[in-house]
Amino acid sequence: MxxxxxxxxxxxxxxxxxxNTPEQARAFQLLFRDLGLTTNARRLLRRLNGMPAAEILASVFTNPVPKKQLEEYAAQRELLYRVLYWNKRxxxxxxxxxxxxxxxxxxxxxxxxxxxxxxxxxxxxxxxxxxxxxxxxxxxxxxxxxxxxxxxxxxxxxxxxxxxxxxxxxxxxxxxxxxxxxxxxxxxxxxxxxxxxxxxxxxxxxxxxxxxxxxxxxxxxxxxxxxxxxxxx
Structure with missing residues (x-):
């Protein structure tokens, strides 16, 4: 070389x-609330931040969730994140x-x-x-x-x-x-x-x-x- x-x-x-990690965590937390999950998003992201959102989401469910559904949840989280971060970019x-x-x-x-x-x-x-x-x-x-x-x-x-x-x-x-x-x-x-x-x-x-x-x-x-x-x- x-x-x-x-x-x-x-x-x-x-x-x-x-x-933008605080807004990412907040978006996950709002999604978890809507899904009836009690997972702490900040602690979750300390371990898994960097992975694709759908893979992070897959880790919080007790039973397997179809890939298409995970992608839909990830899209919801993305929309929440963009709204939260819009004026902070x-x-x-x-x-x-x-x-x-x-x-x-x-x-x-x-x-x-x-x-x-x-x-x-x-x-x-x-x-x-x-x-x-x-x-x-x-x-x-x-x-x-x-x-x-x-x-x-x-x-x-x-x-x-x-x-x-x-x-x-x-x-x-x-x-x-x-x-x-x-x-x-x-x-x-x-x-x-x-x-x-x-x-x-x-x-x-x-x-x-x-x-x-x-x-x-x-x-x-x-x-x-x-x-x-x-x-x-």
Whole structure:
């Protein structure tokens, strides 16, 4: 592999580009109320955030629910979330400046999310962020969602960058595990979790205001080995 080959940054969307986990949890909680479920959405998302919504919903039912019904519930949750988040859409502090600096430093930039195209547009296009991404990969582009590595492997392949030169930016434990399973290193974005919640990120950040491409490159040189993913979630 040529040493002058660029690195790639692969961003998750929810909780990384935007700090929307509270509204996501509230939308789940309202849906659970309507379905007569007592599950605590915040605790649920601490464990399963990053998975497709239908798969998260499947975990809360005692008996199996048909896939079509789960997708309908997921669509209801999505509508609730959009209403709750409509006037709150804003990027995590420092994001645009970091994206601009990373592109100037030669990084390739991709988005790898479990959201569908409509939801991606709801965020990227409203905030004017799409221009910064060379590749956008959503749930319809992969067979299996996180913590399976499909999302990040597909993004890397479309970027034309080998996994060992990709860095994933994630806010969720399952997303971090997906990165390691894809053979990539990870930056933990702590919009909803604390540093000890993650396994072995290069760095833990609250937002992008203190992160520079130069510092990230230095971290990559200091930590060349990809952590092994945990055997159990």
């Amino acid at each position: 040529p040493t002058d080959q660029p690195y790639a940054l692969i961003f998750d969307m929810d909780g990384v580009l935007i700090d 804003r990027e995590v502090a420092g994001l645009t400046a970091f994206l601009q600096a990373a592109r100037a430093a030669g990084f390739r930039i991709g988005l790898g999310t479990g959201s569908g195209d409509d939801t991606i547009a709801y965020i990227l296009d409203h905030l004017g962020l799409r221009r910064y991404f060379d590749v956008v990969v959503g749930k319809d582009d992969v067979t299996k969602g996180k913590p399976h590595p499909d999302t990040y492997r597909t993004t890397a392949r479309k970027l034309g960058i080998p996994p060992e030169r990709c860095v994933v930016l994630e806010d969720a434990v399952l997303g971090e595990q997906a990165a390691y399973r894809a053979g990539m290193r990870c930056v933990a974005v702590g919009t909803s979790l604390n540093a000890p919640d993650f396994q072995a990120p290069l760095i833990y950040i609250k937002d992008f205001t203190g992160l520079t491409p130069e510092y990230l490159l230095a971290l990559l040189e200091q930590h060349p080995t990809v952590p092994k993913p945990r055997k159990k979630q």
